[in-house]
Amino acid sequence: MTGDERREQILQTAVDLFSRKGFKGTTTKEIAAAAGVSEAMVFRHFATKDDLYAAILDAKACIDGTHMFPWEGNDLLLKAVAEKDDFGVFYNIALAAMNKHHEDVPFMRLLFYSALEEHELAERFFQEFISQVYKFIGGYIAERQKDGAIRELDPRIAVRSFVGMMIHHSLNNILWDKKRVILDMTNEEAAANFARILLNGIRSQDVNN
Amino acid sequence: MTGDERREQILQTAVDLFSRKGFKGTTTKEIAAAAGVSEAMVFRHFATKDDLYAAILDAKACIDGTHMFPWEGNDLLLKAVAEKDDFGVFYNIALAAMNKHHEDVPFMRLLFYSALEEHELAERFFQEFISQVYKFIGGYIAERQKDGAIRELDPRIAVRSFVGMMIHHSLNNILWDKKRVILDMTNEEAAANFARILLNGIRSQDVNN
DNA sequence: GTCTATATGACGATAGAC
DNA sequence: GTCTATCGTCATATAGAC
Structure with missing residues (x-):
């Protein structure tokens, strides 16, 4: 999977989990597991958990x-x-x-x-x-x-x-x-x-x- | 302060913090600090954080x-x-x-x-x-x-x-x-x-x- | 009834190998 | 691009002194 594809996949997984359990209620470990990758991959694409959240809102608001x-x-x-x-x-x-x-x-x-x-x-x-x-x-x-x-x-x-x-x-x-x-x-x-x-x-x- | 008074005070403090930051977004340490007691006191009155939450809903629904x-x-x-x-x-x-x-x-x-x-x-x-x-x-x-x-x-x-x-x-x-x-x-x-x-x-x- | 001190584990985030 | 292993921190919860 290419970087952009993986990034998009992690983002979608995060949308799903954040929407169900909230920002604080969701762990980066859960996101990684649900996306089928290691936690390190999440932080490769999004420097912090907050960045991931911001990327979601940006994507939704813009795309x-x-x-x-x-x-x-x-x-x-x-x-x-x-x-x-x-x-x-x-x-x-x-x-x-x-x-x-x-x-x-x-x-x-x-x-x-x-x-x-x-x-x-x-x-x-x-x-x-x-x-x-x-x-x-x-x-x-x-x-x-x-x-x-x-x-x-x-x-x-x-x-x-x-x-x-x-x-x-x-x-x-x-x-x-x-x-x-x-x-x-x-x-x-x-x-x-x-x-x-x-x-x-x-x-x-x-x-x- | 008597036990019941203290319990009520912790409960009210928790209502305020949970309502502002959510359940997961609020730490027992914050609740204790806002109530002006040690963290141990919170757990003396409410065995777990979940119990505290349940007590709030019960109090609101009943009282x-x-x-x-x-x-x-x-x-x-x-x-x-x-x-x-x-x-x-x-x-x-x-x-x-x-x-x-x-x-x-x-x-x-x-x-x-x-x-x-x-x-x-x-x-x-x-x-x-x-x-x-x-x-x-x-x-x-x-x-x-x-x-x-x-x-x-x-x-x-x-x-x-x-x-x-x-x-x-x-x-x-x-x-x-x-x-x-x-x-x-x-x-x-x-x-x-x-x-x-x-x-x-x-x-x-x-x-x- | 209240505290300090601490156990235990989970969390976000990083290092470094492949 | 992906992993395993791990660090430092902070969370919940407990033990035991006063």
Whole structure:
């Protein structure tokens, strides 16, 4: 195996273990064993355990960065935005986001560990990612407010409500209710429900207006 | 200091440190130093580090258990339920929950660490707590559906949406946006917004019906 | 009830042979 | 590029004096 291949293999193994047991909870010995090499090999490719962790976040943020946001390469969503199809917009955002969470559970777990452990790189990741999400969804809401389709409210609280539904649903499936005992529902069903609840919740024809 | 007092003090110190740095990330030496005693004292009161962790979860689940749920001792909420004041119900649930999160940030962090680390006791805590919440809020929604005030939908997805808003908001303030750069809002404002969005989102007069 | 001192093992990291 | 062997450190946990 070449150096780059081995490096990538160790990195993937580390992602898996860190995501399951946390940074402190994973030993370099375990990583080496799981990757089928000696511990010395791990330190040949990554000078310290911290370097290994940093390399993981960098790889995820940069390499996977091409599809980091739910709207990137999502034609259905972009079409819905262009056509001002409100349901289509929120449905496709939610579906793309939750599918992504489901596909990359290890990375989601890693991010939560990072958030709790307050790693620098993780903090930067969140700040950038979240503010982009608020800009995209909040921008769309603001536009639809100008059109008179959505009632007056701080777009950010609408975004927070909607993001909360998606994240919490994914979090439930990843962390607390993996067997989906409390609520078993496809991502499509959930996305449709979330989109409808949010849209009716913030549309102009508000009985309290 | 008596044995029980000392035990309680060590326990509180451990809660603080575990919540900030995780179980594996905290050493017994640190706990001892922070409590102002020798390491031997920690092991006098708790045979192992794991025992200390278990004692924390037990104490939280049992002692604080009297006010574990947002509706316990919440007269405003119970009155709103009795009067079928929908806004009052959801507003007071959200406000009580988010205030509780805000008051006990260490415990919230501890719970997240536990969820990630998949400790047995934490798993039980979540299962019991979450199912009670779904029973309470979901039960109210089902009742209001019979009254014709809320449209047909699985009450559980409505609960998930609403709980998602609250939890995600608290999570933001605790983990990612502590300085509240992205969205600075009092719990009262947030609760009012969440309640209104959910209620309009699930009420009978649905434009899509 | 509290301490100092220490046993025992695991951890991250390195040296040097092949 | 990969290994075995090992170093120094720090972790949990214990023994025994006061």
